[in-house]
Amino acid sequence: MDSIRHSCAHLLAAAVKQIWPHAKNAIGPSIETGFYQDFDMGDTKVSEDDFGKIEEKMRQLLASWNKFEIREVTVEEARKDFADNPYKLELIEEFGTQGKTITENNPGNFLDLCKGGHSDDLQNELQHFKLLSVAGAYWRGNEKNKMLTRIYGTCFSTKKELDDYIIMLEEAKKRDHKKLGKELGLFVFSETVGKGLPLWTPKGASIRRELERFIVDEELRRGYLHVMTPDIASIELYKKSGHYPYYKDSMYSPIVIDDEQYMLRPMSCPHHFELYLSDKHSYKELPIRYAELAKLYRYEQSGELMGLQRVRTFTLADAHIVCRRDQAKDEIHGVLDLIDYVCSTLGLTQGINYRYRLSLGDRADEKKYFKDDRSWDEAEDVLRSVLQKRGSSFFEAAQEAAFYGPKIDIQMKNVNGKEDTAFTVQYDFVMPKRFALSYINEHGESEEPVVVHRSSIGAIERVMAFLIEHYAGAWPVWLAPIQVAILPVSSEKHSEGAKNMANELKSAGVRVWVDEADETVGNKIRKAATQKIPYVLVVGDKELSGEDLMVRVRGKEQQEMIDKNSFIERVKKEIVQRIG
């Protein structure tokens, strides 16, 4: 697919230069979802409105293209061929200095500088392309350089694949958590507060609270000890943990208090270790599972920030299990059990919504990974064998471990296909040494434990981003900010009765909203539908005088007739059991 898409980028370059001869094409690689081509367009602005024209020109040119002929040239020849293109010239000089071979290609009537990797069957394989978007991009990604025009497109070898992809993109646009978050009023950003710092509205905070209480209660039930530790700490703590040198670039600048330097914490492990160290421990107490809804602060470049998925501060459902070496496997099984439970409660399926990644270290890279080959081998074996024993399918990824040990990552894709780590389970043999963690074993001797770092539901912000897109805003009842909407037929005549009914539901622990607006019932029903409220009750004289209700269930055509008490019981059950 890469060769097709890369070929298509050349075709785009050729078309743009035909339409705007002054355009200078820079680079045009294939990417995961298609390709892009950068141009210096001078004063010309290209917009999506031009895509029809460009695509037409691409088709015209394609008709006369045969095959990419690759020709090796000298620096001098290349310089001459691209004399009017400063971007190509810069690359040619670089290749020359580095002693690299320089190759040109020409599939028809368009000469380009290129190292190869093209389709051999242009007439068949290049038919199904589409331009997608246009954006600014600095030459070579450096903001000191000129801003170029980047045109994104994609290309598939069959029409069906292209059509499917376009439908997927449209669906993705509708589900995009940034868009839905705004439409449903879940969170906002404020320029004055700052980039990457979401402010949660009452509705968004309501969902977060449910998620947070869910995970805390579930963890307590499974023997975790929830603690609370400060979000700032002396820089000495991170020097002690060793995070400071490894993690410096992800940490914010120090805060000075009375001549001491304090840091916003990028992780909570050293905090939990200090708690562990505040008392002596016997082997009988282990495993000790410290958990916390920990606010963490990690630097992200402003260009990397993305809605709730990439933020500058987030709340991690974090835990550190201090255990004996012989308990590690059981503990990791326990963590994966919890993660499976969380995923199934959220309606996520392995293989569809998430997949397991075994993230490994690199024995040769002592800068990135703590040097201790034997422990790395052992730890990687433990994680691999746990995954194998569970019969979980997983893939292995080199160079993705933490600096203190390997990990199992639960990877999720957002609607645009970008994959991120949602949850993680890490085996750590470094921190116990650094912090001199110990316990007294059966023989009264001091022994070193291992630590399992894990998140169960991940960063609340990131999982919220996934869930907004997953549910497309149609929250299951237990998470819905408004579980039942009550719409009085006449705001004057039925508001009082509607409020009484609302109070009855509220006492049963249901989140209710009465729409008292002076509008038609039709309007109110449409508003409730836009908000994707699970249950809508229209109440008039009849509903307020009797016990039977007509319930509009989200996603169902037919209304349901049900008596009030049964309805309340049903909603309560769906909330408590987290179904529906």
Added chain:
Amino acid sequence: MDSIRHSCAHLLAAAVKQIWPHAKNAIGPSIETGFYQDFDMGDTKVSEDDFGKIEEKMRQLLASWNKFEIREVTVEEARKDFADNPYKLELIEEFGTQGKTITENNPGNFLDLCKGGHSDDLQNELQHFKLLSVAGAYWRGNEKNKMLTRIYGTCFSTKKELDDYIIMLEEAKKRDHKKLGKELGLFVFSETVGKGLPLWTPKGASIRRELERFIVDEELRRGYLHVMTPDIASIELYKKSGHYPYYKDSMYSPIVIDDEQYMLRPMSCPHHFELYLSDKHSYKELPIRYAELAKLYRYEQSGELMGLQRVRTFTLADAHIVCRRDQAKDEIHGVLDLIDYVCSTLGLTQGINYRYRLSLGDRADEKKYFKDDRSWDEAEDVLRSVLQKRGSSFFEAAQEAAFYGPKIDIQMKNVNGKEDTAFTVQYDFVMPKRFALSYINEHGESEEPVVVHRSSIGAIERVMAFLIEHYAGAWPVWLAPIQVAILPVSSEKHSEGAKNMANELKSAGVRVWVDEADETVGNKIRKAATQKIPYVLVVGDKELSGEDLMVRVRGKEQQEMIDKNSFIERVKKEIVQRIG
């Protein structure tokens, strides 16, 4: 009382100089709970072991003391009289430069520099004194100066008062939240993490969680909208709010992110205003009550830090009510209703555990208070009239308002008699202007609302400090980290049965602990009593085979016989209703 205590400080100075002639006495004022006297002791260390000797010398001297004779002297005379005391000389020079009158006194055989204010009846009034403690203190409170020895003592006009005070002090020592917090394992401090930054253990965090969920749920029930906003924000936000100049000294140094300055937030109001500004509002929506469990960061000098009562970061149950001017009184009533409810749930009584303070501004101090006399008058009237209408007794305090308006403070004393603001209700007419907050009124015009800032249960850290001392560690059932302890008679024979019983209680939502230690039951009972666990069940063959339990109820001599199901129902009821 001040004159008696101040006189006693002179007596202490005289006694110390008799015992250690090289000692140089600095200042010796009366304070709220007694007096202190500072000394430069040279190389001599004074400890509490010396108190008997010093007190005896004080009594000897007192026998020959008559009356404080006050004599005005010139700078030259004073210089001569105190030629060997550099501290007095420094004061004499200062008084001279400032043109102040210099007076000396001599009640018997001890000349001191003093501006007066003494007892006239030394023989009767100075009999009932006691030295209490010794500490280091910098000369004039400046850490660049020499560290002096400060001896604290107290003095009452009757023996009974002194005895009562000493009993109170002993009780306070036992209840001191720092001591109890350690004994009960609720929180710890770590030098590596930093000063004033408590780490909450599983038990302490469990109490906090209950308190936090209690207040959030109660606020939601009363129509508050809980939100979540970031703990850091651009410095621009605090410049916009005006907090930056007024509050600068309480704020930590900026964090630099991509050349922008970010601050740890000292308060959440500007964050909530940004949320309010993210949408348009009609008069029909008001009041909007934004609430948040907000982490705040305020600088405290290291000498001011005190357990959980004075920390460097705390979580405030904060809220900002945006309302129409004509709604303010009702809203303030509503807040005071909530505070009354919170206090009564916590078992706190007005007049005994807390009192209302009406904190006023100063029209003349434009540096400290926003200049707008008419609004100050109006706002102070609103607060005063609400307190009067409720029939709440209160006292007024000048110069205690916020910079943006007056407030009602709920003042609580800790066991050592130090009073602090626990909760607060503030009327703000400044922020709405600064943030250009507005709503559309009945006539379609834009109008400015007012804001009520309030905390319902205050800072969780501070209220925890109060509550630890208030309950002396004997938490009501709903807050107790362990609600029921199950002690197997034989750890071998009855552990299994004990665990099954524990699971039954856990499923009912009860926090249970099974003491599986290999110890005698007597030992286990004593351990549970030390931890002040509300209910203790000793289970052996009999209890595990039948349905009847022998329950040890905290604070009761007699055990209670009760069947298991009734016991579970009873504990559940006490948890849900927050009684017992």
